[in-house]
Amino acid sequence: MSTPPETEKVAVENPENEKVALENQGRSSAAPSFSDESLTNPTGINEKALVRKLDFKLLPPLTLLYLLSFLDRSNIGNAKLDGLTKDLKITGNQYLFALTIYFIGYVLFEIPCNIILKRTTPKLWLPTLMLVWGTVATLMGVSQSFGGFLAARFFLGVTESGLFPGVVFYLSMWYKRTESHYRVALFFSAASLAGAFGGIFAYGIGFMKGVGHYNGWRWIFILEGLLTVVIATLSYLFIHNYPSTAPFLTEPERAFVQARLKGTDANNTEPFAWSNVLAALKDYKCWLYGFGFHTMSLPLYTLSLFLPTIISELGYTAAQAQLLTVPPYAVATVLTVIVAILAEKTHRRSPFILASSSLAIIGYIILLTAPTEKPGVSYLGTIFAAAGIYPSCAIVLSWATANVSGQTKRATATAMTITIGNCGAVLGTQLYRPKTSPRFHLGHGFALGYLVANLVVTGTLWWSLKRENRLKEERRAGGEVHHEEAVTSDEDVRWIFQT
Structure with missing residues (x-):
């Protein structure tokens, strides 16, 4: 039949x-x-095995790219403990501005970078971005003045801006909507891994002080930047474009991957049009996705940039502080993956964001109220904060990709999410001022307030998406059905938003 x-x-x-x-x-x-196998799998291809094949081919290289990206942007916190500010005679306010200018470059170029990705190819664009940012990251290690270091930080933000939104859009061209969050979460878990590895690397590299007449902080930037350059050069070989041209798939497998994505826009040939960019800008839901990440990005980046300083101000030595950054990130990595699995199995996003953000709220309450004579209690607060922030970010960052249809609109919405979000990071870089140490009430207080705001934004978005789904259900019940071969817009009556 x-x-x-x-x-x-x-x-x-x-x-x-x-x-x-x-x-x-x-x-x-x-x-x-x-x-149904009779419709999409006449060759008897094992779908689970094929998805595992996609995961193996796509996720490890992309995760490695993001790990190095996050490492190169956040290692400034480790470098500070190893003499950066002293050698370049950087004042406390100048250091904060060096953190801020990275995000100015990042925010300004995210949407343009995703438009370039749509007009070129991932195989060309993503490795090229990585090669350039690796070079810039290396140059930070040989900077001889604050001005030179500042310029390098700005262009590091510019060149890294296209990676995350680009990869999130890219994955949406390979996986079903219900599969995207888990893959984005695994990809984003590299951010917490970068924090853990960054602490270990910084501890080891600190012993290179004096090699080549360079202080330890210079070697942090140089070695990690050169590692990025090497991986970027190799990545031209292992980054692929889209399913229709993937060399690691057979012709039947390519057809099957594309059949799995029927009813979405992944198989459409959609020429670039500015009207589709404008469609994202006019959609209130795209702005809410952005504000969802905005309320998470301030806690995310203040923690990743200032965690070594926060821990050292608890009374630990610089070397101890480098190593003590590892456990919070390790716990965050494990929870990010666990929450991703649960969200994928239940097909729910909002409840997990609310729960994870609440866990982070507990962490900041501990940081704000713990007695100064009990540094271990405050350190526990950093673990709670990291364990709540990273799982929430992973879900928020994949939400727009799963819910926006139209390739250019989705690419724009993804970039909007991160652009709006990182405006929170710009503010956050100015909050952990030296005069507020060791308690950092200003920074911790803002992070706490932003997390509470995240609960409000997530609740609003949850209600809005459920309402739109209900209205579409009423339209379908009333007989409004489209007969086009493919869904080309999330306004289509058949498009069900993930809540």
Whole structure:
């Protein structure tokens, strides 16, 4: 028995609850869909094995790129403990401005970088970005003045700005909507891994003080920057474009990957048009995704940039502080992956953001109230903060990708999310001022307030998406069904938003 076209499309666009979607259409839940082997898998390809193959080919190299990206942007916190500010005669306020200018470059160039990605190819664009930022990161290690160091930080922000939004969009061209969060979360877990590795590397590199007449902080930038350059050169070989041209897939596998994505826009040939960019800018939900990350980016970056300083101000030596940054990030990495698995299995996002952000709130309450004579209690607060921040960020950053349809609109919405979000990071870099140490009430207080605001934004977005899904359900029940072959917009009555 053949399936009516409209039945097939509803099933695809609500894969997490296919039966309900079919019943809402007044048809049997036994009706076949695009997921049926008879329709999409005539060659007997094992879908789970193929998805694992995609994961193995795509995720490790992309995660390595982001690990190095986050390492190169956050190692300034480790370098500070190893003599950066003393050698370059950088005052406390100048150091904060050096942190801020990175995010100015990052915010200004995120949307342009994603537009360039859409107009070129991932295989060319992503490794080239990495090669340039690795070179800039290395130059920070040989800077001889504050002005030179400042210029390098700005261009590091410019060149790193295209990686994360680009990769999030790129993954949406390979995986189903219900699969995207888990992959983005694994990719984002590299941020917490970078924090853990950064502490270990900084501790070891600190013993290179005097080698080549360079202080330890210079070697942190030089060695980690050169590592990025080497990996970038190799990445031209292992970054692929899209399923239709992937050399590691057979022709039947390419066809099957594309069949899995039917009902989405991943298989469409969509020429670039500014009207699609404008569509993202006009959609209030795209702004809410951005504010969702905005309320997380300030806690995220203040913690990653200032954690070595926060720990050292608790009374630990510089070397001890470098090593003590590892446990918070290790816990954050594990929880990010666990929460990603749970979110994928339950097809829910909002509840996990609310729970994770609440855990981070507990951490900052501890940091603000713990007695100064008990540094171990405050240190526990950093673990709670990291353990809550990173899982929430991973979900927020993948939300727009799963819910926005139209390739250019989605690429723009993804860049908007991170652009709006990183405006919070710009503010955060000015909050941990030397005169507020060792308690850092100003910085911790802002982070706490932002996390509470995240609960409000997430709750608002949850309610809005459920409302739009309900309205679409009413329209479908009223007989409004589209018969086009593919969904080209999230305004389509068949498009179900993930909440």
